[in-house]
Amino acid sequence: MSDRFETHQHDVLIVGGGGAGLRAAIAVCEANPKLSVAVISKVYPMRSHTVSAEGGAAGVIKPGDSLDEHAYDTISGGDWLCDQDAVEAFVKEAPEELLRLEHWGCPWSREPDGHIAVRAFGGMKKMRTWFAADKTGFHMLHTLFQTSLKYDTVIRYDEWFVTKLLVDDGRVQGAVAIELMSGKIQAITANAIILCTGGCGRVFPFTTNANIKNGDGMALAYRAGAPLKDMEFVQYHPTGLPFTGILITEAARSEGGYMLNKDGYRYLQDYNLGKPQPKPVLRSMELGPRDRLSQAFVMEMEKGRTIKGPYGDVVHLDLRHLGEKLISTKLPFVRELCLKYQNIDPIKELIPVRPVVHYMMGGVHTDINGATPLPGLYAAGEVACVSINGANRLGSNSLPELLVFGARVGRAAAEFASKHTTPSAAILAQAMDESRRLRKQLLEKTGGGERIATIRDEMQKAIENGAGIYRTGTSLVETVTKLRELQQRYRNTVLDDRGLTFNTELIAAMELGFMLDAAEAIVQCALHRTESRGAHQRTDFPKRDDEKFLAHSLVYRNADGSSRVEYLPVKITRWPPGERVYGEPSQTKDAQAGR
């Protein structure tokens, strides 16, 4: 690494340039145009994983729908682990934020008369999901990125990688980062830091998540002393293409697609999700929530009714009856992906699919404004856990989440940053230490000899075995032990690449370190939660236990690197815990209205 050590100073530093990060950047500019705001991202912002979101963004806009119904769907979908004050703020602000994006140019799909069009989505009782064909995340991200270009006060550090947060005097005051192009290690100080780095799907072997989703922000916060929340809740999306893990959007089912087992039977009817109808029925069958559909797959497999494939068992997603016109206009990307990557035309053929790790309900613990318990540190988007997603996120809630909480966190951080100034001298000393550590532990290290890919593969296998769709205490304990071994071996990682210029192996090594921490948090939370709720299913504790676990898990890192799990009660405002019912109209109007 270069001997020169430079520092940069900003009022607000945003780590991550995806949907949440860019929305936050604009919010800071609008809240206080005098503040200097920096966006640091390990990829160019338009490469961020928001780009891959397909189906849509929920926000109440049509007559006959109501904020309370969106709130109820979200809370029941989350198996009552959502904080209801956060959900109420979320459903109220989602339509405003989606409209703002419309004003910024997002090419939302439209009704014939020019109004915003909406589609059905899993677990939603009303049609309220805005969409831009089936490339919603792509269009949202590019709209946000292009709009952000008009704000001159946003300074971008594109292709910079943050290695550590700098904390002194009980407050986050900066970060150490590597500029990929030059290999220079630099310090960036800021009065407030917002983490918007997304999830950690790459901890698992089979995921829809991009290569960049390594839990960077989760591990940065965790190491800096902030707790992670509800990390045991990992969303498996029921329809991923085998081998590649490419997502086939839920919109394929909301437009009327069927899930079929090896006998061509719509097997979801056997899992308390309603009776099959030719046309899609809201909150029923294929439009049930993702956790229940992924669990149904496993049970179907155990009955031997799935189809054997070269990459494990699959079921079929059938879109053939929808016809070429609907598929080409509403699901063009689904067709493109199937043709290109699976050599299958969904107009004529069945699509093989299986559950695939898709989203982390958990993340850095924040309040309703994105503030973490560590002063100066904020988080929004998938990296954060507010929590509006509880034990299972509903499809099309994550895109509005990153807008609503991106905007909120931007305003909150701007206010905090206006009141605090001048980083302490101790911060720079810490930055120098970190720079030395990177050199010594990674770039100049010889001997040892573990390859990054070997440890990564073993980690992925271990976590899938221990903390997959169904978990048991025994399998979780095995995974804890294995992860401990891998943490040890990780210290013996040796790089092939000793160069300074664009050293992607160095980045991969640090990402692996982050993933090992995220994996530890997932497994510890899963081990301690001895109940089944939403996406967390313990075969040794198959029932939901509101007495003990109507509470968020908070996992802290101890000084010696071990972890401890504590609990924080869920905030209930108007919807007391109830039964999750799908496929039947038995939820009373009172329950939905929150009375």
Add this chain to the structure above:
Amino acid sequence: MAETIQLEVTRYSPEHDAAPTFQRFEVPYRKDWVVLDALNYIKDKLDGSLSYRWSCRMGICGSCGMMVNGEPKLTCATFLSSYAPDAVRVEPLRYFPVVRDLVVEMTDFMVKLQKVKPWIIRKEEKSIADGEYLQTPQQLDVYKQFSMCINCMLCYAACPVYGLDPLFTGPAAIALAQRYNIDSRDQGAKERMDILSQHEGIWACTFVGECTEVCPKHVDPAGAIQQYKLTAAKEWFKSLLMPWGAK
């Protein structure tokens, strides 16, 4: 013995090499592998120092553009089976400065993109409380294909004009300017015109059409440039005839 395939990959480190060289790797051949899978195999198992960009592996993030056997391609969407059993040559995108191995410097595009003002420009903003700007599906269709650009840079690597004249604004940035010009909600076409009608704007394009050919998302930048030239010529002509009346 499993089947294998040869990859010839550009290696270049500014710290050690005066000029780029090729390195040959032998990787397993699998018919469902794309070129990117082969590169990942090399990085994981054979040589961790090989540098390249990638992320989504589903053709939407735009990171993994490279020259594959001389053609600009997204390596996540280019199958080894299209070339097997012959060797596959993988090089960095043409016409860009090379940073390292397969990584090119794309700051130039980022600067140009910002210059064409790719955002909605309006004389008056409607308030959020007043709801959406109405836009019919037909009005959406007018600009939709230009909004599909993933900034993958394949069109720049295919553009002979950009190869000769790096000042040329280039296909993707012009297509994105046009995407806003013809969006029914936008009123900024005049502002963008002033930027684009300079020499390195649209006049440089000789309408080779290679950009449209290579676009993995079926955007038609060549069409955008032609539309633009026509509008600009009309504006110029109007200003000659009616210097007092032209906007």
